[in-house]
Amino acid sequence: MSFAARWLPLAGVTLLAGAFAFLNRGETVSLRLGVATFHQAPLAIVAFLAFMFGMLSMLVLGLRQDLRLRRLLRERGLLDEPLPERTAAPAARPDPALTPYGEAAES
Numbered sequence: 001m002s003f004a005a006r007w008l009p010l011a012g013v014t015l016l017a018g019a020f021a022f023l024n025r026g027e028t029v030s031l032r033l034g035v036a037t038f039h040q041a042p043l044a045i046v047a048f049l050a051f052m053f054g055m056l057s058m059l060v061l062g063l064r065q066d067l068r069l070r071r072l073l074r075e076r077g078l079l080d081e082p083l084p085e086r087t088a089a090p091a092a093r094p095d096p097a098l099t100p101y102g103e104a105a106e107s
Helices: 003-023 043-075
Strands: 028-032 036-041
Touching: 003 036, 028 043, 036 043
Parallel strands: none
Antiparallel strands: 028 036
């Protein structure tokens, strides 16, 4: 995967979030949480915190579901056994993609 393909989506999302925060920098909202009410909370911060809370909750709920599914598959023998622990690091080999003009790397 190229450098641009890896970082371009992240840069786009960052620019969109920055533009949203900049264009709504003066907007405030009242945030009612049931127990407490926060008046004149900045909209960009409220949106960011809602996004982060949603991502964190999906991580926790998804992790629980994933562990449950893996346990069921292991009980039924449909999931491979865990890999044995390695005792030594594998020998380092040069990456052929890094050699000039596709020539074989010397060992």
